[in-house]
Amino acid sequence: MKISARLLTSLLLLTAITRADYDLLIKNGRVFTGASVNAPLVTADIGITGDRIVALAPHLTEPAQRTINAAGLVVSPGFIDLHAHIENLPEDRAAQSALRQGVTLVLGNPDGGGPADLKALTTKLETAGGFGPNAAYLIGHNSVRTQIMGMENRAPTADELQAMAALVATAMGDGAFGLSTGLLYLPGTFSNFDEVVALAKVAGRLGGIYTSHLRKEGLGLIDGVEEAIKIGEQAKIPVILTHHKAVGTKMWGASEKTLALVDTARARGIDVMMDQYPYTATSTSLRVLIPSWAVAGYANGISSHFAARLKDPAQRAKIEGEIAFNILNDRGGGDLSRIQFSRFGWKPELAGKTMRDWALAEDREPTVPTGVDLVIQGELHGGATCIYHVLAEEDVERIMRHPQTMIASDGRLSQPGKDHPHPRAYGTFPRVLGEYVRERKTITLEQALFKMTGQPAQRLGLTDRGFIAIGAFADLVLLDPATVAAKSTFEDPHHYPVGIPFVIVNGRLAYDETGYHDIRAGRILHGPSYTIVTPQPAAEAPEKISDR
Numbered sequence: 325m326k327i328s329a330r331l332l333t334s335l336l337l338l339t340a341i342t343r344a345d346y347d348l349l350i351k352n353g354r355v356f357t358g359a360s361v362n363a364p365l366v367t368a369d370i371g372i373t374g375d376r377i378v379a380l381a382p383h384l385t386e387p388a389q390r391t392i393n394a395a396g397l398v399v400s401p402g403f404i405d406l407h408a409h410i411e412n413l414p415e416d417r418a419a420q421s422a423l424r425q426g427v428t429l430v431l432g433n434p435d436g437g438g439p440a441d442l443k444a445l446t447t448k449l450e451t452a453g454g455f456g457p458n459a460a461y462l463i464g465h466n467s468v469r470t471q472i473m474g475m476e477n478r479a480p481t482a483d484e485l486q487a488m489a490a491l492v493a494t495a496m497g498d499g500a501f502g503l504s505t506g507l508l509y510l511p512g513t514f515s516n517f518d519e520v521v522a523l524a525k526v527a528g529r530l531g532g533i534y535t536s537h538l539r540k541e542g543l544g545l546i547d548g549v550e551e552a553i554k555i556g557e558q559a560k561i562p563v564i565l566t567h568h569k570a571v572g573t574k575m576w577g578a579s580e581k582t583l584a585l586v587d588t589a590r591a592r593g594i595d596v597m598m599d600q601y602p603y604t605a606t607s608t609s610l611r612v613l614i615p616s617w618a619v620a621g622y623a624n625g626i627s628s629h630f631a632a633r634l635k636d637p638a639q640r641a642k643i644e645g646e647i648a649f650n651i652l653n654d655r656g657g658g659d660l661s662r663i664q665f666s667r668f669g670w671k672p673e674l675a676g677k678t679m680r681d682w683a684l685a686e687d688r689e690p691t692v693p694t695g696v697d698l699v700i701q702g703e704l705h706g707g708a709t710c711i712y713h714v715l716a717e718e719d720v721e722r723i724m725r726h727p728q729t730m731i732a733s734d735g736r737l738s739q740p741g742k743d744h745p746h747p748r749a750y751g752t753f754p755r756v757l758g759e760y761v762r763e764r765k766t767i768t769l770e771q772a773l774f775k776m777t778g779q780p781a782q783r784l785g786l787t788d789r790g791f792i793a794i795g796a797f798a799d800l801v802l803l804d805p806a807t808v809a810a811k812s813t814f815e816d817p818h819h820y821p822v823g824i825p826f827v828i829v830n831g832r833l834a835y836d837e838t839g840y841h842d843i844r845a846g847r848i849l850h851g852p853s854y855t856i857v858t859p860q861p862a863a864e865a866p867e868k869i870s871d872r
């Protein structure tokens with residue numbers, strides 16, 4: 325009896341010592357809740373149990389398994405990246421280049437791309453080993469069109485349009501958050517306004533958003549913006565003008581006009597927003613300099629059609645003329661040194677170097693005609709990804725200041741030493757906080773954080789992520805506003821940011837003072853029309869779930 329009582333006492337004592345109200349307690353931080361742009365920073369403690377925030381108040385005293393002293397730090401909801409090139413997430417599951425910026429949710433399949441079969445993609449991610457950040461997906465128009473029409477340069481037949489609409493509807497049921505288009509790219513560039521409206525209607529009816537890589541971002545920018553707004557109006561779907569910018573020296577300053585178009589449309593009740601990366605260079609394929617009609621017929625990146633058209637002198641002259649025009653007026657920026665190679669399979673040694681460097685290395689004058697020839701040679705040898713230094717700082721700042729602009733990276737998941745990525749892959753979010761908030765004072769810290777958290781969460785219809793509140797998922801980032809900065813540059817991109825000492829995904833520390841932890845706590849988030857088809861009994865209707 326005596327022994328039992330003693331045993332009981334020690335057991336009770338042990339329980340008292342190890343009993344913890346929270347798995348994680350974050351103390352003394354200045355909390356930005358994400359609820360609105362005007363939410364002031366308030367000093368408060370945050371208690372986390374499992375994957376949720378369970379307490380939010382000053383001076384929480386209950387015991388915790390682990391306590392972080394966040395004095396001097398800002399505690400924000402984890403950042404949401406609305407334009408994330410996570411096509412390689414199945415290979416780069418850690419996704420450190422996103423996580424270490426504080427990004428806890430990535431929205432994939434932008435620009436009309438990514439796999440059309442979302443169910444296969446998300447099942448693969450969920451069943452084999454996990455992944456770092458939470459992931460959500462759009463359904464890409466280019467993928468849908470390719471599946472039904474290949475690379476045909478024409479409008480769809482009624483049957484083809486119906487088949488594309490069915491694919492969009494299926495993807496929405498599989499959890500897509502909306503439709504993305506890349507109207508500058510193949511084969512989206514072959515689609516007309518009515519086709520996009522028809523597909524956007526399907527996504528809109530099912531609660532989705534429409535995010536548009538505009539048909540033109542250079543000389544045709546105004547037309548591109550007007551088209552996207554009109555698509556939103558006719559399809560009755562919220563629109564995001566993604567990675568909004570004005571490309572090419574001739575268009576610098578045009579953001580004044582595009583933002584006015586957005587304001588006018590919003591005043592008419594059309595729901596238009598934007599996202600943006602904080603850099604004066606874009607990154608996309610080399611092929612963007614080639615007229616799309618010349619590369620029609622592409623399959624798997626190899627165009628025998630392009631080579632054949634070049635053999636015809638009349639067609640070749642036309643192709644060369646249009647490439648020269650694009651180098652002078654559009655993404656080429658009128659100067660071969662503005663075109664920098666990011667990934668170039670044929671000449672990997674040129675990664676980081678410019679088109680001018682390539683010309684000089686071949687003892688050629690770095691002129692536009694030389695550039696035309698190199699573009700053609702590069703494309704015939706498998707193409708390349710380039711960084712185009714063709715944006716004006718003035719436009720970047722003006723777009724950033726607009727209250728309807730959110731922050732998004734357009735970055736590809738990157739790993740140190742691989743290729744020569746645009747620095748946005750590592751630095752988008754910290755660069756906004758360090759360069760544009762602290763140094764230039766373009767926007768306030770609260771404005772910046774809202775553009776990265778609550779605002780995109782609201783856009784996606786999320787109520788339990790993007791905010792710090794009791795019951796919300798514990799996706800959090802702790803940052804030091806005095807030191808947060810991007811370290812990735814155009815010359816030397818493979819650097820993680822500084823001033824972001826803690827990143828938490830679903831209640832688990834993905835990054836802390838001891839470094840990165842490969843916990844892969846990310847989850848697939850499902851969009852507004854996600855349905856689980858219950859296998860038994862057959863007659864039962866699909867169950868709708870509200871958790872996304």
Ligand SMILES: [Zn+2]
Nearest residue numbers: 407434435734
């Ligand atoms: Zn993109």
